[in-house]
Amino acid sequence: MKKFVLKRVLISCLLLVFVTMIIYGVMRCMPTSYVEQQAMELSKKPGAKSYGEWRDQLNAQYGLDTGIVQGYFTWAGKAVRGQFGDSWYWNQPVTKKFASVIWYSFALALGSFILEIVIAIPAGILAARKQYSTSDYVITVLALIGISLPSFFFATILKYIFAIKLGWFDLYGIVGRMHDQLSPVGQFFDMAKHMVLPTIVLAIVSIGSLMRYTRTNMLEVLNSDYIRTARAKGLSESVVVNKHAFRNTLIPIITLLGGTLPGLFSGAMVTETLFQIPGIGYTSYQCVMQGDIPFVMFYMTFIAILTLLGNLIADILYAVVDPRVRVN
Amino acid sequence: MSLKKKSANYISAKESREISKKNRKITKELEKKRNRKHIPEEEYITKMKNPENCVEFDNVHTYFFTDIGTVKSVDGVSFDVPQGKTVGIVGESGCGKSVTSLSLMQLVQRPAGQTVEGEIRFNSGDKVVNVVNAPASVMQKLRGNYMSMIFQEPMTSLNPVFRIGEQIDEVIELHNPEKSKEEVKARTIELLEMVGIANKEGVYQMYPHELSGGMRQRICIAMALACDPKLIIADEPTTALDVTIQAQILDLLRNLKDKINSSIMLITHDLGVVAEMADYVVVMYAGRVIEKGTAREIFKDPRHPYTIGLMNSKPVVGKKVDKLYSIPGSVPNPVNMPDYCYFKDRCNMCVDACDGAYPCEYHVSPTHVVSCYRCAEGGTANEQ
Numbered sequence: 269m270k271k272f273v274l275k276r277v278l279i280s281c282l283l284l285v286f287v288t289m290i291i292y293g294v295m296r297c298m299p300t301s302y303v304e305q306q307a308m309e310l311s312k313k314p315g316a317k318s319y320g321e322w323r324d325q326l327n328a329q330y331g332l333d334t335g336i337v338q339g340y341f342t343w344a345g346k347a348v349r350g351q352f353g354d355s356w357y358w359n360q361p362v363t364k365k366f367a368s369v370i371w372y373s374f375a376l377a378l379g380s381f382i383l384e385i386v387i388a389i390p391a392g393i394l395a396a397r398k399q400y401s402t403s404d405y406v407i408t409v410l411a412l413i414g415i416s417l418p419s420f421f422f423a424t425i426l427k428y429i430f431a432i433k434l435g436w437f438d439l440y441g442i443v444g445r446m447h448d449q450l451s452p453v454g455q456f457f458d459m460a461k462h463m464v465l466p467t468i469v470l471a472i473v474s475i476g477s478l479m480r481y482t483r484t485n486m487l488e489v490l491n492s493d494y495i496r497t498a499r500a501k502g503l504s505e506s507v508v509v510n511k512h513a514f515r516n517t518l519i520p521i522i523t524l525l526g527g528t529l530p531g532l533f534s535g536a537m538v539t540e541t542l543f544q545i546p547g548i549g550y551t552s553y554q555c556v557m558q559g560d561i562p563f564v565m566f567y568m569t570f571i572a573i574l575t576l577l578g579n580l581i582a583d584i585l586y587a588v589v590d591p592r593v594r595v596n
Numbered sequence: 597m598s599l600k601k602k603s604a605n606y607i608s609a610k611e612s613r614e615i616s617k618k619n620r621k622i623t624k625e626l627e628k629k630r631n632r633k634h635i636p637e638e639e640y641i642t643k644m645k646n647p648e649n650c651v652e653f654d655n656v657h658t659y660f661f662t663d664i665g666t667v668k669s670v671d672g673v674s675f676d677v678p679q680g681k682t683v684g685i686v687g688e689s690g691c692g693k694s695v696t697s698l699s700l701m702q703l704v705q706r707p708a709g710q711t712v713e714g715e716i717r718f719n720s721g722d723k724v725v726n727v728v729n730a731p732a733s734v735m736q737k738l739r740g741n742y743m744s745m746i747f748q749e750p751m752t753s754l755n756p757v758f759r760i761g762e763q764i765d766e767v768i769e770l771h772n773p774e775k776s777k778e779e780v781k782a783r784t785i786e787l788l789e790m791v792g793i794a795n796k797e798g799v800y801q802m803y804p805h806e807l808s809g810g811m812r813q814r815i816c817i818a819m820a821l822a823c824d825p826k827l828i829i830a831d832e833p834t835t836a837l838d839v840t841i842q843a844q845i846l847d848l849l850r851n852l853k854d855k856i857n858s859s860i861m862l863i864t865h866d867l868g869v870v871a872e873m874a875d876y877v878v879v880m881y882a883g884r885v886i887e888k889g890t891a892r893e894i895f896k897d898p899r900h901p902y903t904i905g906l907m908n909s910k911p912v913v914g915k916k917v918d919k920l921y922s923i924p925g926s927v928p929n930p931v932n933m934p935d936y937c938y939f940k941d942r943c944n945m946c947v948d949a950c951d952g953a954y955p956c957e958y959h960v961s962p963t964h965v966v967s968c969y970r971c972a973e974g975g976t977a978n979e980q
Contacts, residue, residue, distance in 0.1 A: 275618070443824060491705075492752065493747060493749050493752040493753045494752060494753055494754055494755040494756070496747065497747060497753045497754065497755070497816070497819075498755065499703055499739070499765065500701060500703060500739055500740060500744065500745045500747075501739065501740040501744075501767040501770065501819070502736045502737065502738070502739035502740035502741055502767070502770055502771065503734075503736070503740075503770060504732075504736055505732070512755050512758075515755075515757045515758075516755070516756070516757055519757075553886070556746075589757065590756070590757060591757060591759075591803040591805070592756055592803070594804045
């Protein structure tokens with residue numbers, strides 16, 4: 269097992285090099301260039317140097333006067349030492365800006381992730397146990413509505429009902445009007461309260477697929493021979509489903525959930541924008557639009573590491589739940 | 597052409613919808629009756645007709661309500677399994693052998709599959725349970741403890757994520773809650789040894805995928821024998837195995853049967869296995885019993901044309917034939933069964949009476965019963 273993990277980590281490192289190389293190449297080839305925009309603005313000032321001169325000077329300043337390959341290795345050389353540089357757009361160290369916004373997104377994603385699992389898996393199991401019953405149809409239809417309608421639709425509906433009609437929550441923002449006057453505990457609950465609606469929106473749109481997935485797998489498992497064996501032993505239906513069937517249903521679900529690890533940190537651009545939450549989704553979107561190479565590179569590398577890590581964790585968990593894939 | 601098509605398996609979407617609507621109504625009512633919170637004991641506690649029997653099947657009907665119509669998988673099956681004896685059930689694929697045994701365990705895939713009529717009386721020693729009406733809680737006490745089943749697919753019948761030991765321990769623990777962990781494990785090891793597994797401590801720790809088919813079938817047998825059941829249902833226990841293992845498994849079953857004095861219901865389409873193992877033989881065709889008797893009677897003096905055909909179609913060592921005999925034609929469509937003898941269309945021994953209704957049972961000897969008009973003379977009719 270140790271050998272397997274070590275091998276996978278080494279392969280992941282190699283993959284990471286190529287992934288970052290591609291991202292860097294794409295970033296450099298993008299039509300929006302931060303330097304060109306800056307040069308344009310600076311050259312418009314009275315008595316300024318010409319656009320061409322500014323561009324060359326800024327290119328040299330920002331390290332863009334080299335070729336893509338050389339530029340990549342300069343970036344990578346610093347990145348392995350943990351130096352990701354300053355964000356051009358935000359004018360502060362990349363890691364600092366990242367740390368200031370990521371937790372909003374993480375809290376949002378974690379909340380909706382937990383909500384999703386808690387609702388989708390039991391609902392999927394229930395639908396499978398009572399296949400073609402009324403409850404199965406109700407759950408399936410609700411899941412399909414969740415999958416097919418976009419998040420801004422639900423956001424608007426929820427805002428209309430809970431913020432405007434009932435007035436339970438604020439329309440948008442991460443803190444209330446009286447935030448500064450509250451005690452630290454009160455501040456925490458104030459923020460948590462503002463997270464409720466976006467969390468629900470994110471959960472609604474993601475529940476459907478996980479629920480359908482659970483239902484399909486559960487159905488397959490429930491019709492298998494070893495479940496009949498378990499029943500033939502005289503086990504009660506709840507033990508059959510919750511012990512014998514559930515462990516087998518978990519196998520494919522875990523691969524799916526392992527893949528959602530990067531999703532916890534990647535942010536939800538549309539929902540964050542709709543609720544005006546200063547999360548990573550919205551921030552990274554702005555950076556991409558501005559051609560802020562250091563920030564985007566850091567963000568993308570971070571997501572790439574998480575994706576590789578997620579796959580590795582999924583593989584390890586796979587071996588934990590399914591003895592057939594255990595590596596000797 | 598279109599008419600011909602209609603009479604076959606083809607039905608329109610409208611018809612199918614109507615059928616499934618009707619099915620839902622029927623199954624819903626049956627399920628409602630089954631899922632009642634409290635089912636009074638009088639409904640499922642009965643008496644055996646003959647206390648010497650372990651199981652009595654009495655006019656059992658198990659239907660599957662499918663979208664193309666009701667499939668009468670088991671359609672009025674009656675036979676007895678005496679205590680301490682082996683009853684072989686033979687017949688071709690799809691004749692209802694397995695469904696009969698699953699009905700006895702109440703393991704038919706519900707809600708589509710339902711035992712709608714008849715009684716299956718099971719003698720558990722102190723009480724006689726009519727399995728058809730028994731609630732799930734009573735069945736759970738019977739299954740694995742008084743009656744157990746060996747399934748035909750050893751490769752898929754064990755749960756892949758649990759160790760062999762855990763899976764056998766589970767059934768012992770369930771029915772003997774007073775046993776301590778060590779006692780349970782000791783019993784499991786004992787069982788593994790009994791079914792002829794040499795490396796018992798090692799196998800206890802293994803997962804099913806680490807064992808071969810024959811080993812897995814032994815594990816299934818060990819699991820079935822764990823609580824010394826009164827009845828072992830072996831549903832084609834050797835079909836998936838090669839011949840050398842087959843003989844070993846059959847020997848094993850026979851020895852174990854003598855050791856714990858239980859009855860065996862042996863379901864198979866291998867006549868050789870039946871000849872070797874069974875005391876009584878039941879021949880099924882298209883969901884009905886067409887002939888039953890002692891093994892000797894069935895093999896020496898088969899009366900029903902289907903049984904005769906079955907005997908002829910088995911290869912005999914030392915007998916030279918150009919082509920192995922096969923019964924012509926195929927089984928009628930299970931959805932629309934004819935109202936005359938089901939075997940008539942394939943039968944080459946028809947008499948005039950065969951045009952009439954389905955033949956009733958005729959006794960050729962006290963133990964030998966045949967459902968064929970050819971046995972009407974000399975045999976005594978039995979009302980069905």
